[in-house]
Amino acid sequence: AATSGNGTVQLAAFRSEAEAQKAWAGISKKHSALSGKSPTIVKADLGAKGVYYRLRVSGVDAKATCAALSAKGQSCMVVK
Numbered sequence: 001a002a003t004s005g006n007g008t009v010q011l012a013a014f015r016s017e018a019e020a021q022k023a024w025a026g027i028s029k030k031h032s033a034l035s036g037k038s039p040t041i042v043k044a045d046l047g048a049k050g051v052y053y054r055l056r057v058s059g060v061d062a063k064a065t066c067a068a069l070s071a072k073g074q075s076c077m078v079v080k
Contacts, residue, residue, distance in 0.1 A: 007062025033068040
């Protein structure tokens with residue numbers, strides 16, 4: 001399981017909130033590092049690029065969580 005902390009990681013970005021929620025269902029089942037965590041979906045309007053929904057998880061040791069997820073093939077980035 002992810003070490004508790006005050007960090008946030010972003011797992012992916014999608015064109016709709018529904019896609020982000022669907023992705024969370026799959027990602028959270030696949031990766032024990034996310035056990036017991038809840039997602040945050042952040043709407044980001046990128047102007048000409050369009051609107052994206054960023055799938056994030058907070059309350060984790062961000063570096064350790066991303067390292068664990070990356071080791072299992074899940075993209076991840078620390079959010080500052």
